[in-house]
Amino acid sequence: MATLGQRPVIYTFLRRKVYFPFIRLKNGAWVIAVPITTDDVLQEIKGNNVAFQDCFIADSLLPLILPWFTIPETPGFLPISSPQGSQLISNWDACAPASVVVVADVETFQTNDSFHTWTRIRVPTGSLTDNERHSVSDVTLTEDGIFFLIHGVLYVRSLTAFTRLGKKENLPEGDIIGITTRKWCWIKYLMKAKRRSSMAIWTKQELYLGYTSLKFSKITSTNKLQKILNISSAATLTIHNVEYTGHPLELALLLNYCVQCNVIKKIYLVIYNEDKQDWTYQDFALDVTVDSFISLHFLYSAMPELILWDKKKIYYCYHNFTDTGVLQMPAEFGIVSRNSNIHDVYIGEAFSFCKIYSRFHHRCLSYEYVAILNALMYGTFGR
Numbered sequence: 001m002a003t004l005g006q007r008p009v010i011y012t013f014l015r016r017k018v019y020f021p022f023i024r025l026k027n028g029a030w031v032i033a034v035p036i037t038t039d040d041v042l043q044e045i046k047g048n049n050v051a052f053q054d055c056f057i058a059d060s061l062l063p064l065i066l067p068w069f070t071i072p073e074t075p076g077f078l079p080i081s082s083p084q085g086s087q088l089i090s091n092w093d094a095c096a097p098a099s100v101v102v103v104a105d106v107e108t109f110q111t112n113d114s115f116h117t118w119t120r121i122r123v124p125t126g127s128l129t130d131n132e133r134h135s136v137s138d139v140t141l142t143e144d145g146i147f148f149l150i151h152g153v154l155y156v157r158s159l160t161a162f163t164r165l166g167k168k169e170n171l172p173e174g175d176i177i178g179i180t181t182r183k184w185c186w187i188k189y190l191m192k193a194k195r196r197s198s199m200a201i202w203t204k205q206e207l208y209l210g211y212t213s214l215k216f217s218k219i220t221s222t223n224k225l226q227k228i229l230n231i232s233s234a235a236t237l238t239i240h241n242v243e244y245t246g247h248p249l250e251l252a253l254l255l256n257y258c259v260q261c262n263v264i265k266k267i268y269l270v271i272y273n274e275d276k277q278d279w280t281y282q283d284f285a286l287d288v289t290v291d292s293f294i295s296l297h298f299l300y301s302a303m304p305e306l307i308l309w310d311k312k313k314i315y316y317c318y319h320n321f322t323d324t325g326v327l328q329m330p331a332e333f334g335i336v337s338r339n340s341n342i343h344d345v346y347i348g349e350a351f352s353f354c355k356i357y358s359r360f361h362h363r364c365l366s367y368e369y370v371a372i373l374n375a376l377m378y379g380t381f382g383r
Contacts, residue, residue: 008047015040041065068099068112077122082136087343095185101141123162140181175203186248204238245298249274283321311341
């Protein structure tokens, strides 16, 4: 290819750097020296417009990230999984999208190269009962290890240990309903806050934040939120869901609000700023049935913009909640996804959506309803 005029060059997306190959080939291959940095991980290999056997060589995306920890497989350890027949549960680091942990109903897997290779995550014999080992309801990945939510209790699998977290770490035992980590990578942000959380943990009544070195702190309760938001004590207020926003120091709470709580409940949204330590009520309200569960994902924007979804619908909120509605799907998507539920939604390039259904298929669409990229494999889903 070199004799035909080919000469690949690496371009980086974030810092706009360009790296050229050395003049001389080494054993017939081009050599390019590229530094590994935390703030410029997504790169693209481009070549000259040269035909090879009547085909042009396509450009290729290349995520180049710092090495991430890999928990070794230990002989005699036992599998840990989600309940039989449940959907996949996944989580990955915001700044290293190729580092992923996936919980299936048979095993838990970890990869650092978008599943080109992977290892199984297992736990010591006797650390959990058989029922607990097959009851993972959520998972997150941080620098401290892999966190599992099992029967309302938080566990962490590190390189050397599998630990149950509770009162000693200032966490509740048996009442936790959800955990989450940041979805967007902020490397160069100059923080005013003394520290920034890496994960959020919540019960129906309390919110906790987690920091490095397994430090946890209770942030608020629904009783305090009722007073802050001036909500009547006669109403029932519980935490529905929690997610980090696109802002490096903010996270959002979806709150269940109802009086009789028989058929319909309202979903309200409040945002917490870790630097100012204050709550901001947002101009958002959604009426849903009492058994509905709403998931949410914030876009990378200065003002709060997000999508939300339940089993059947995707809602959008743009321009600081002034443009809201339900995402309309092409008719052919309804035919393909008949009698199935939405399991998850991902954001791709140019704000395209990827719906993951529970019948083992998926459909992706952009504003022009065009199929989009595989976000996990190429690392372009910015988390």
